Amino acid sequence: MPMKRSTALLVTAGATALAVSVSVPLVRSLNDTDSPARETGAPAERTLAPAPSGTPAKDFVLxxxxxxxxLTREQQVLLDRAQIRLQETCVRRLSSSxxxxxxxxxxxxAVEPSRRYGIVDMESAKRYGYQSPDTPSSTASLPRPNETQAMLLSGRTSAGKALKTYKGHAVPEGGCNAESRDAIYKDHDKEPGIAVAQQIDIDSYKRSLQDSRVSAAFSDWSRCxxxxxxxxxSPMKVADDPEFADANYSKRxxxxxxxxxxxxxEVRLPQTWIAVESAIQKKMIERRQSALTHLSESQKLMVQRARRVLAEK
Structure with missing residues (x-):
C-alpha cells in the first residue's frame, strides 16, 4: 500500500550520490552581493528567463x-551492480558458496517525479492522492543469503560479535559488504564537496521560499x-494536512x-519556482565551484572503478 511522504527537501536525483547517498541523494543560497542584510533577508528581485508558457504537468521535469x-540513475545502478559482483566474489572466496x-x-x-515542490504528477494524484506509489522492487524482495553468507556479508556473527576468520580465511573488517563498498567508493565519503552540495540543496530551497515571485505564485495557487x-x-500546507497523514487515501x-x-x-507555480531556485543555486555553485568540481571528479573515479569490475569475467 502506498505510504505518506512529505515534500522532499533534498534533490531527489542526487540524494544517494551526495551522501553516498541520492537523495537524490541526496541529498544543498546566495544573493547578488555579500551584504549582511541581503544574506539574511529575502533575496532581491532578479531578472530571470521566463519559464516555458503552458508547460503541461506531464512534461515538467524538476x-x-x-x-x-x-550521480545519475544510470551511474548509481552501475555502482550498485559492481558492489553486488564484488560481494559475490568475496563470499565465494571465503565460503566456496x-x-x-x-x-x-x-x-x-519508472520513478515518480520529485516532490520537492509538492506533488506534480497528475496520474499519481488521481490514483494515490498524497501517498507515495508502491515501488516496483525493494530490498525485502531480494533473495536472502543463508546464515553463513549473511555473517560473511556483515562481518558479524548471529550474536553480533565481529567475525574475524572463517574456515581459515581472514574475514575483512565489516565483512564482504564493507570490502565491496570500499573497493568502489574508496575515500569518497570524506569528500568536502558532499557537505557543500547538501548545504546548497537545503539553503537554495529555503531562499526560494523567501522570493516574492514564489510567494506570488503561492497566492495565485491558493486562490485557484x-x-x-x-x-x-501553500502547497506545503496541503501536503502536510493531517487529514491525509495515513496511507488509506480517500476520494476527497x-x-x-x-x-x-x-x-x-494553471498558475505556472513549478515553472516559476524552478526558475527562481535555479538562479539561486547557480550563484551558490559559483562560490563553491572548487569543492563541487572535486566531488564530480571523485564520482567519475567511482564510476570508472565500477565499470572495470563489471568488465572482468
Whole structure:
C-alpha cells in the first residue's frame, strides 16, 4: 500500500550520490552581493528567463543546477551492480558458496517525479492522492543469503560479535559488504564537496521560499484552490494536512491532490519556482565551484572503478 511522504527537501536525483547517498541523494543560497542584510533577508528581485508558457504537468521535469554534481540513475545502478559482483566474489572466496542471484532494477524503471515542490504528477494524484506509489522492487524482495553468507556479508556473527576468520580465511573488517563498498567508493565519503552540495540543496530551497515571485505564485495557487473548494495557504500546507497523514487515501484526498496539481500548472507555480531556485543555486555553485568540481571528479573515479569490475569475467 502506498505510504505518506512529505515534500522532499533534498534533490531527489542526487540524494544517494551526495551522501553516498541520492537523495537524490541526496541529498544543498546566495544573493547578488555579500551584504549582511541581503544574506539574511529575502533575496532581491532578479531578472530571470521566463519559464516555458503552458508547460503541461506531464512534461515538467524538476532538474536543478545542483543535479550536475549528483550521480545519475544510470551511474548509481552501475555502482550498485559492481558492489553486488564484488560481494559475490568475496563470499565465494571465503565460503566456496554462491550468493543467491540479485539484480538491481534497470535505470529505465519508472520513478515518480520529485516532490520537492509538492506533488506534480497528475496520474499519481488521481490514483494515490498524497501517498507515495508502491515501488516496483525493494530490498525485502531480494533473495536472502543463508546464515553463513549473511555473517560473511556483515562481518558479524548471529550474536553480533565481529567475525574475524572463517574456515581459515581472514574475514575483512565489516565483512564482504564493507570490502565491496570500499573497493568502489574508496575515500569518497570524506569528500568536502558532499557537505557543500547538501548545504546548497537545503539553503537554495529555503531562499526560494523567501522570493516574492514564489510567494506570488503561492497566492495565485491558493486562490485557484479556493475556487475549487479547498482552502490552503501553500502547497506545503496541503501536503502536510493531517487529514491525509495515513496511507488509506480517500476520494476527497485524491480530489484535493488533482486540484493541487491542476492549480500548480494553471498558475505556472513549478515553472516559476524552478526558475527562481535555479538562479539561486547557480550563484551558490559559483562560490563553491572548487569543492563541487572535486566531488564530480571523485564520482567519475567511482564510476570508472565500477565499470572495470563489471568488465572482468
Amino acid at each position: 532538474s536543478l543546477p545542483l543535479a550536475a554534481y549528483s 554462491d550468493l543467491p542471484p540479485r539484480e538491481v532494477p534497470d535505470a529505465s524503471a 484552490m479556493k475556487r475549487a473548494g479547498y482552502t490552503y495557504e 484526498e485524491r480530489s484535493v491532490a488533482v486540484a493541487d496539481v491542476t492549480c500548480k500548472f
